Amino acid sequence: MRIIQNISFLLILLVTAASCRKVIDIDLNSADPKYVIEGIITNQQDSCKVLISKTVNFSDDNNVPSVSGATVTVTDEAGTVTTLQETNPGTYRTASFQAQQGKTYKLSVKIEGEEFTASSTMPLLVSYDSLYVTETQLFDGKEKVATVQFKDPPGKGNAYRYVQYLNGKREKTIFVENDELTDGRTINTELLIFDDDDEEDENGEKKNKIRSGDTLRVDMMCIEYPMFTYWFSLLNASTGENQNATPANPVTNIRGGALGYFSAHTYQTKTIKVP
């Protein structure tokens, strides 16, 4: 229950009004660079994309080095091998690929004599019925919250991920859920955002606060269960911003010792004008 952790922590801060937050210098070790592979394949045309980069030290810039010259292939169930082309440094794509629901795909990445592999099965599409805005009492009073509605098919094992864009700006919060507690229901998922204060502007106003008239877009992805575990563990232990006692790297489906993931998922999107 991440929500309980979040709320409890915010309440601690509230109780201890004297608490203070400060940016501090901290001496962190450097680590040998590791490859980071982010592979996506969806039911959309032209959507197959693999990004390859490397880790950097904490004190370095956020511009991570992209990795060029890798051999990247995707293999379908029939054994057809498609090689992806490097369109930009570190970005590998193919136009000739549209993945199918229920099918399993294999990824292979070869870089300087090392090979990384993964496989992912695209779940069946669950229809994204509606996107609307609700108002819920949160710490800062009533707040508008993007809400996604759909009907979960009977049988556990479904998992979903959402990405929110407000006036074209992508929200960095990771929204992910499974149907462990919601199997077979009409699901209304509210995309609650527990912010860090780096998302405030100069006046202390939240940059990502939803207001009337805003353009709100939410993408919905049906992801396979191992990818739920990946995103859930990433969210709980790798974002640097919560109270988990044991931060760690997320549980990846890539074999061979790279960070990242390979996900075959369905993609649907909706955009509304906030009333």
Place this chain on the structure above:
Amino acid sequence: MSNTVKTWLFFLLLLGVTVQQATAQTRYTISGSVRSKKSGESLIGASITVQGKGAGVTSNDYGFYSISLPAGKYTLLASAVGLEPQTIELQLDKNITLNILLEEEIKELEDVTVTSSAKGRSLSSPQMGAERLTINETKTIPVLFGERDVLKTIQLLPGIKSAGDGNSGFFVRGGAADQNLILLDEAPVYNASHLLGFFSTFNSDAIKDVMIYKGGMPAQYGGRLSSVLDIKMNDGNNQDYAVSGGIGAISAKLNVEGPIQKDKSSFLVSGRRTYVDAFLKLSSDSTINNNSLYFYDLNAKLNYQLGKKDRLFLSGYFGRDQLGVGETFKLNWGNATGTLRWNHIFSDKLFSNTSLIYSNYDYKITIKSAANDFKVFSQIKDWNLKQEFQWFLSSRNNIRFGVNAIHHTMRPGEISSSDSSSFNDKALQKRYSLENAVYAANNWKLSDNFNLSYGARLSAFSILGQGDFYTLDTDGKVIDTTSYKKGEVVKTYVNIEPRVSASYTLNNSSSVKASYVRNVQNLHLISNSTTSTPTDKWIASTNIIKPEISDQVSVGYYKNLAGNKYELTVEAYYKTMQNQIDYRDGADVFSNDVIESQLLFGKGRAYGIEWLMKKKVGRLSGWVSYTLSKTERKINGINNNEWYNARQDRTHDIAIVATYQLNKKWTLSANWIFYTGDAVSFPSGKYRLDDRMVYYYTERNGYRMPNYHRLDLGAVLQLKKKKKFSSELAFSLYNAYGRENAYIIEFRNSKDNPNKTEAVRTALFKFIPSVSYNFKF
């Protein structure tokens, strides 16, 4: 069950040996109770020594004592902390009952020296790794928000570490927070904290005695690996009515006690409530005044003396916390305990206590947003029956034996919601178990110098149906499920827990001791948060989760210096722990019925040396404690299966506590605390993923939080003392030099330069002043 048979034989043998030893000579017995004359409260651990003989006993948990001596003329000296010692001369030619009433200590008015009877630590008792606190000792120590708290006071002792700034949670000798057995009038308290750990559930007004065992646990205690914290409530004044209370920065309390029938029976009721929420309500800011945040607790006790040989006690505790954000989120949790006890004196040598104990902890979460609503309920409930005998064979020999049976019911989580909600109703399986134990221990004074305490506890933990139990593969996937019927025994874990300790007195001011104990724990707390949250979940051992077992050896050196003005204690320990629990990466321990699939198992080890120098008499009193220690875990699947530091591994831990009696009116106090920062996991790199920065970790707990230190100051002003009424003002300043101790450290994109990342430290308490007013009449 041949193991069980063997154990029983062992017990019988043990009894046989000691009985034989005891019947060698005709002796008479002096027995009775030791009480405070003023309040009639029975005194725990009062000592009765035979002058010139070196023989002596201490009163038990109910103030009962018994000593057997050959016929003759004796002078007895009865003494207890804070009370005037009393000498009694008697001619022993038959068994006699002697009830001793000790008077309040007389404080000389012209000389305000605290005349605490210069009684050093018991050098001859084989008990080690134990500290006793009386509530009086904790009164002057400065505290956060002026709220006196025994759980925070014990953290100033060596080997006991705070779970964080201002937190009442604690770690003992490298153990985890759930490895402390916390008892209130014998009832286990499953969540001893209020307000997310900033206050403990123990209202110091209602408490008589606090005893903590870090090692050498006596055989009557069992069920947790690292420590026993045995807290006893006042019985209630059976001489006169008394009212006391206090108004502090965040809470108010009131304590009423008195006789129902003088000398025979008494009652006590003590309540406390915080009023932080009242301040919230005062705020005009709707973002604040919609929130709720409070706790209250209530202690009550009745006791009846039924004739000369029987005494009955009924005590209870009830406390709740409420935390809420408008109507959106509400969390309500609390403990309830009840204890019914019957003391019976079978003979002047055989004392019996029977207890029926109830313990409950539960929480409720209510979430109501625009589109969804649901409620979660979780509970752990115990029924506990104990029978114990203490057999005072002679002044050199006593035996304690008993049985204990606890029935646990656990409801890990039940979700209910309305039809329009996205959530299904769901109940995680209820779990039932039976925790049985028999134990026996013999305290034996072999010679004037050598004391031995040896015994054992045989524990049997039975997991009961109904329910589904699983078989998992190495990745935690379920490969088989077995269903058990109601009441059917799924599995029984039988363990024998030896408890041995010995002391050797070197001379009249120093001694050495050594002990070995094994402890077994079958209830485990599942928590993966840096803060103590009410939703941390207790689970019992299953076919997969094995009992946690610890073996601890310790040695110690004790010296009373300068005519018992100072006492020095040095103890060293080495402890190994089996079947320790950690989480798989990405574990979801909230909604999963197969909780075992989210866990990993391994072992732990902890070792260290603890120094304590205490000054108990004079204007200046207090102590200095220093702990040098190490605690590690090795769990398959974590940190490449290598040993790693447990989070609570703190190399150095220092506490200096001082109280200075300035004059009749003012008492000043200060404490200073330093400890090495916790072992934590910080990132050793970062990478870009999903269009944001994510942190890269290379090892578990490979970093340290910054070192923690702070100074607290306190002062107590005694206001005008009338015959019946006395009152005081207590001032305190927590973190007096404003050290910003890191509570958590987070990592994020830099606010000023989005192309950089930065570390952000949250510090909680800095210069927290408080005043409280306490009165008594």
